[in-house]
Amino acid sequence: MKNIIESSFFGVKKQLLFVLFLSFCAIEGQFPIANAQIQLLPLASRTDLLRTNIALSLNGVRSVASQCFQCHGTNGHSKTGIPTLNGLSDETLIQLISARKTNNDADDLMHKQAGAYTNAEIAVIASYISSLPKEASE
Amino acid sequence: MSNKKQGLSRRHFLQLMGLGAGIAAVPIITKAAQSRPHIIVVGGGFAGATAAKYLRHWSKDVDVTLIEANASYQSPILSNLILNGQRSLKQLNFSYDKLVKNYGVKIVQGNVKKIHSGKKFVELEEGKKLSYDRLILAPGIQFMDIKGLDRKKVLHAWLPNNEILQLKKQVLSIKKEGVFLISIPKKPYRCPPGPYERACVVADYFKRNKLGGKVIVLDANAKVTVNANNFMRAFYETYKDIVEYIPQASVEEVDSDKGVVVTDVEDYRADVLNIIPPHQAGALIHDNGLANDKSKRWAAVDPLSYESTETPYIHIIGDSQGTGQPKAGHIANSEAKICADAVLRLLSGNSPYYFPRTNSACYTPITNKTATWITSTYAYDLTSNKMKLIKGSNGTSKKPTEANYQRMYDWANSLFGDTFS
């Protein structure tokens, strides 16, 4: 099973533009945005969009990423001493989660949790959480 | 023209793609010309409240009604700490107001009696009928009988209600050299570490108040079922003069007036008995023919969607379901999200996500200042069609610490927030 995740994840990365094109085709009826118009976006937005599509293509991401919210708060907005994830970039999230995965501290519950996910899964979870709205949900 | 296009912010794009609201790749529900899909959730515990909330959090295209017997929820999580005076029930009481206000969940207070799965409606005790497109059941557990057990006198305090306050009164009435006895049923039961945790906090109360006395732990299991290192150290070191741990002792009969417990090994007498009887899925599950797993105690479900293997359009989550995952509040919340996601997908004509993850995490107090933790993560296994423990993902803290005691409150408050607000 893990292989499917890994391979589709990396497969998608190579085919980003194709996926992007497909998803725009899919919504074209509702939102008349031509593929070419992406070119008009500032570079930053374009990369964001590409990242979003990694998450989009692995569409289980919502149910998987929300498994973080029991402790880190709905949409990653923590209201306790546990760190907030919402508002962090995907790079930062990947860094933070991977660090907990490798750092073998016997008293770290998060070390066990992080260790349960593949690097590819961590990347999509990070991509999803960084795509969520920044304002508090309440 | 191009100005406008260039002005499209990232936010706009995400919204256009249905991501602004965190709806990644799940198509908008289309039920053209028909009424909006209606999902009924029965039971507002950790499982049901989370399901109701996340259905609406992820989609405003469905209507969600949560039917709950009580006006508010008293969390069993942290409730043991009421016994040694570290928490009040008020701190563990949650209303459903925020689910209404923040997510537009409709709340109906009432008791569901009968499910009409053919015509897809539920019937409440007072006769009210409500129809559904999908039904999610989260009624928790009910107890099985033990000979001679009078549950008005001998308490379990194992359900989300205020019985823990009565148990506390009983504990406070114990005099010097008095005896408290707790019994643990065979696995599977609600909250694997819970009974050991309760033994620890009662022993903590005995120790700090210099009561002498004994806490007898009768375990129907062969050994401590979870976090054994920490609990055994607590029983044999921290509370060595107080706790008497007796494994493989199954309660066969209780004299509720005399405070005597008959086991297959020996008889025990105590001033306060706290008998936790074996349990099974909530009455709603049994009364409607949904307790169809091998043991006939729990509801067999598809772990991808939590849909009953018995009756279509009915999903069962939390302690009532029989996937073999631990019966606990943290993972009940976890299952509820998998189920909510699957229900939204099914309503939009898609199939449930094929690789769900669930996790369990729990901080357990050992004294009034220290706690330990346990955790495990589960993944769907295609060959067995089961949720399987991910190798190496389960573990416990090395020892109880004060830092973990503080983290316990953060963990619980986060879980309460993610479930009820």
Ligand SMILES: Cc1cc2nc3c(=O)[nH]c(=O)nc-3n(C[C@H](O)[C@H](O)[C@H](O)COP(=O)(O)OP(=O)(O)OC[C@H]3O[C@@H](n4cnc5c(N)ncnc54)[C@H](O)[C@@H]3O)c2cc1C
């Ligand atoms: C002392 C103790 C400590 C615990 N500590 C932890 C812990 O630290 N971590 C952890 O993860 N778990 C813990 N648990 C376990 C946790 O409380 C349960 O696993 C969890 O409550 C299960 O959630 P549920 O939603 O399935 O059921 P419940 O919480 O029991 O909720 C079921 C709800 O359904 C309602 N209901 C039932 N039938 C009907 C009906 N027919 N119509 C309408 N409403 C109905 C009930 O009123 C109730 O509100 C603990 C439990 C105990 C007893």
